[in-house]
Amino acid sequence: MNTVRRAIRPEQIRELILVLIIFGAILFFGSQIENYYQPRTFTRIASSLAILAVVAVGQTMVVLMRNIDLSVGSIVGFTAYFVGRAVVANNEMSPAVVVLLAIVMGAGLGLVNGLVIAYGRVPAIITTLGTLAIYRSILVQFSDAQTIITSALPEWLVNLPQVDAFVVGEVEVKLIVLVAIVIVLIFQLVVAYLPWGRRLYAIGSNPDAAAMTGLPVRRMTISAYTLCGALSGLAGFLFLARFGTITVVAAQGLELQVVAAVVVGGVNTFGGSGTMLGALLGAVLIATLEQSLLRWRVVSEFWRDALLGLLILLAVATDSVVLARLRLLWARGEIEQL
Amino acid sequence: MTRKLLSWEALLLFILIVVVLINVSLSPFYLGLNNQINLFQLSIEKIIVALAMTLIIINAEIDLSVASVMGLSACLLAYLHDQGQPFWLALVASLLVGAVAGAFNGFWIAYVGLPSLVVTLAGLIGYRGVASILLEDESIGNFPDWFEALGQRGLVGPVPFGLLLFFVGVVIVWVVLQRSAYGRTLYVIGNSANVARYSGVNVRRVKMSLFIISGVVSALAGILIAARLGAVRGSTAVGFELDIITMVLLGGVSIFGGSGTLTGVVLSTLIILNIRNGLSLVNISGNTQTGVIGLLLILSVLIPNWLQSVQTRWSRDHQAQAQAQAKGG
Numbered sequence: 114m115n116t117v118r119r120a121i122r123p124e125q126i127r128e129l130i131l132v133l134i135i136f137g138a139i140l141f142f143g144s145q146i147e148n149y150y151q152p153r154t155f156t157r158i159a160s161s162l163a164i165l166a167v168v169a170v171g172q173t174m175v176v177l178m179r180n181i182d183l184s185v186g187s188i189v190g191f192t193a194y195f196v197g198r199a200v201v202a203n204n205e206m207s208p209a210v211v212v213l214l215a216i217v218m219g220a221g222l223g224l225v226n227g228l229v230i231a232y233g234r235v236p237a238i239i240t241t242l243g244t245l246a247i248y249r250s251i252l253v254q255f256s257d258a259q260t261i262i263t264s265a266l267p268e269w270l271v272n273l274p275q276v277d278a279f280v281v282g283e284v285e286v287k288l289i290v291l292v293a294i295v296i297v298l299i300f301q302l303v304v305a306y307l308p309w310g311r312r313l314y315a316i317g318s319n320p321d322a323a324a325m326t327g328l329p330v331r332r333m334t335i336s337a338y339t340l341c342g343a344l345s346g347l348a349g350f351l352f353l354a355r356f357g358t359i360t361v362v363a364a365q366g367l368e369l370q371v372v373a374a375v376v377v378g379g380v381n382t383f384g385g386s387g388t389m390l391g392a393l394l395g396a397v398l399i400a401t402l403e404q405s406l407l408r409w410r411v412v413s414e415f416w417r418d419a420l421l422g423l424l425i426l427l428a429v430a431t432d433s434v435v436l437a438r439l440r441l442l443w444a445r446g447e448i449e450q451l
Numbered sequence: 452m453t454r455k456l457l458s459w460e461a462l463l464l465f466i467l468i469v470v471v472l473i474n475v476s477l478s479p480f481y482l483g484l485n486n487q488i489n490l491f492q493l494s495i496e497k498i499i500v501a502l503a504m505t506l507i508i509i510n511a512e513i514d515l516s517v518a519s520v521m522g523l524s525a526c527l528l529a530y531l532h533d534q535g536q537p538f539w540l541a542l543v544a545s546l547l548v549g550a551v552a553g554a555f556n557g558f559w560i561a562y563v564g565l566p567s568l569v570v571t572l573a574g575l576i577g578y579r580g581v582a583s584i585l586l587e588d589e590s591i592g593n594f595p596d597w598f599e600a601l602g603q604r605g606l607v608g609p610v611p612f613g614l615l616l617f618f619v620g621v622v623i624v625w626v627v628l629q630r631s632a633y634g635r636t637l638y639v640i641g642n643s644a645n646v647a648r649y650s651g652v653n654v655r656r657v658k659m660s661l662f663i664i665s666g667v668v669s670a671l672a673g674i675l676i677a678a679r680l681g682a683v684r685g686s687t688a689v690g691f692e693l694d695i696i697t698m699v700l701l702g703g704v705s706i707f708g709g710s711g712t713l714t715g716v717v718l719s720t721l722i723i724l725n726i727r728n729g730l731s732l733v734n735i736s737g738n739t740q741t742g743v744i745g746l747l748l749i750l751s752v753l754i755p756n757w758l759q760s761v762q763t764r765w766s767r768d769h770q771a772q773a774q775a776q777a778k779g780g
Contacts (some may be wrong), residue, residue, distance in 0.1 A: 162772040181568070224643065229749060229753065231670075233749075233752075233756060233757075234756045235749055235752040235753050236706055236707075236752070237754065238513070238568060238705060238706075239696075239700065239748060239752050240749055242693060242696065242745070242748060243693075243745040243746065243749040244692055244745065244749070245745065246690075246741045246742050246744060246745025246748075247742045247745040247749075248744070249738070249741070249742070250738045250739045250740075250742025250743075250778055251740050251742060253738040253739065254738070254739050254742070267479070267504070333614060351757045361738075369572070369575070369576050372572060373576070376569065382566060382568065382569050383566070411557075413584065413587060414583045415580065415583040415587055415685070416580065416584055417580065418576050418577065418579055418580025418583065419576075419577050419578075419580030419581045419584060420577075421576050421577070421580065422573040422574060422575075422576040422577020422578070422580055422582070423573070423577055425569065425572065425573035425576065425577075426559060426565075426570065426577070428571045429565050429566075429569050429570070430559065430563055431566055433563065433564065434563070
């Protein structure tokens with residue numbers, strides 16, 4: 114038992130259970146929906162997963178610090194729309210410039226969040242609730258209610274979701290999915306091994322103690338929110354590529370799905386614990402649920418949000434009750450050893 | 452007297468006068484009874500819920516699910532009515548669903564101990580989801596005439612039912628906050644839940660009752676909006692929580708709990724209603740208005756923070772000066 118205790122942490126058990134739940138969900142839907150086990154299904158899941166996962170990585174960094182970013186949906190919509198407009202006006206833009214534009218735009222919006230929270234000392238929930246409204250209304254105001262249509266976009270952008278990174282037998286691994294997974298892995302390494310990433314956990318688990326030990330809390334808040342904004346901008350680019358047609362209500366409500374993915378993935382809203390991999394698993398579950406419900410005749414797609422709310426509740430309740438008991442068990446085990 | 456003049460409420464009163472003056476200059480009919488009643492009617496459901504939200508935020512909690520409960524009760528009302536159920540039954544059911552939703556929220560927050568932010572965020576998503584399960588994509592209406600008249604026309608003279616409810620609500624909440632033991636416990640719990648607990652306050656029961664109240668009031672507001680609009684969709688009342696929370700925070704209620712007055716909330720409510728009305732007069736769309744409200748929300752916490760840091764710096768300098776003088780003298 115002790116070797117087990119030393120090898121595995123309670124949080125990892127939770128992630129393992131999440132993987133089991135995902136497999137369970139896939140098996141369940143596979144039995145209910147015909148032709149479920151086609152590559153097409155997984156490609157669909159993967160497409161919405163890519164966008165969700167990229168934003169979830171940014172959100173995780175913010176939540177680890179005991180903050181939250183509710184404005185990500187507006188940032189994704191904002192960047193998707195304005196980058197789309199820029200590309201429509203100038204079809205010759207190189208892909209690298211387009212991506213960079215999206216990222217920089219998102220980073221700017223995230224920076225505003227970070228400044229207000231760090232220097233204005235306005236609580237994150239208030240700030241991001243406000244910027245959610247402000248960014249969305251700027252989008253509506255400056256768009257003159259024009260929609261971006263797929264036919265006005267350059268070919269490479271429209272075809273991007275179809276591009277395969279590589280093909281394994283019958284399963285095509287799309288490029289955007291690979292990009293998303295690489296981002297998750299990179300930030301997982303950052304958060305696990307780089308000092309900057311470790312400081313996120315420190316600040317989240319005890320902000321006052323972190324400030325007293327001299328950690329640059331304000332600077333880290335600003336950098337975390339800027340990164341979250343930048344990743345949301347990248348997701349906005351992916352959103353543009355995936356949907357082509359962008360209206361002013363693009364990505365409205367995305368923040369709720371992202372928070373759901375992050376919370377279900379085991380990232381604690383009180384900060385200080387959680388991993389990018391967990392957030393990715395949460396995003397996988399949410400994307401799977403969303404795409405599967407669409408194709409399940411028994412129950413209308415409108416059940417999705419109700420299920421999402423229930424999932425968040427269960428995840429947080431489980432974390433609060435079960436994980437706390439497990440951690441106590443683990444800690445007792447270590448004390449008995451002494 | 453100078454204390455009163457420098458208070459947040461005085462600042463709000465000043466802002467309100469400025470906003471009203473600007474609006475009057477934009478339209479000569481602004482202060483007419485018709486426009487004023489209209490001004491209230493457009494947001495009457497929000498300001499009623501803001502009264503309940505005041506109690507919750509003073510208690511250092513938050514309820515993000517109010518708009519979704521409004522939508523849920525409105526959708527349930529429309530659904531049951533559409534299914535041919537007697538209308539009074541549908542009304543009771545709608546109020547009940549609000550109580551149940553509030554109790555559900557309250558259970559996880561008060562008894563399991565989960566943070567209200569996450570629980571009510573889940574509620575915001577979940578209750579909206581249940582509402583859309585009921586109505587799917589449709590818009591259902593066709594309510595009894597007396598019901599729609601209640602929501603749209605004046606009840607006592609030109610004053611509609613909703614506005615009367617608001618006045619009654621203001622009186623009730625004032626009495627609760629300033630003259631009842633329950634109100635005192637709200638402030639104490641908001642300042643420090645632990646202190647309240649050790650002083651013998653049943654914190655769990657108070658929090659549970661608060662969220663049930665919030666649920667019922669939101670359900671009532673949902674019924675009102677169904678009456679006023681005449682038809683309900685799954686997306687009714689989406690995004691209302693922004694206005695509601697702004698009204699409370701702008702009114703001087705601290706997001707951290709433990710302080711705030713009803714006067715401030717009433718004043719800030721008037722400010723927001725007048726701003727929205729004024730912006731409509733210059734043809735600024737509802738979406739942009741929402742952006743302005745969002746900005747107000749941030750400023751309502753940013754400015755007091757800034758003022759406080761200025762004040763501490765001023766008093767610190769003042770103290771340092773006084774000390775230097777005392778030493779030198």
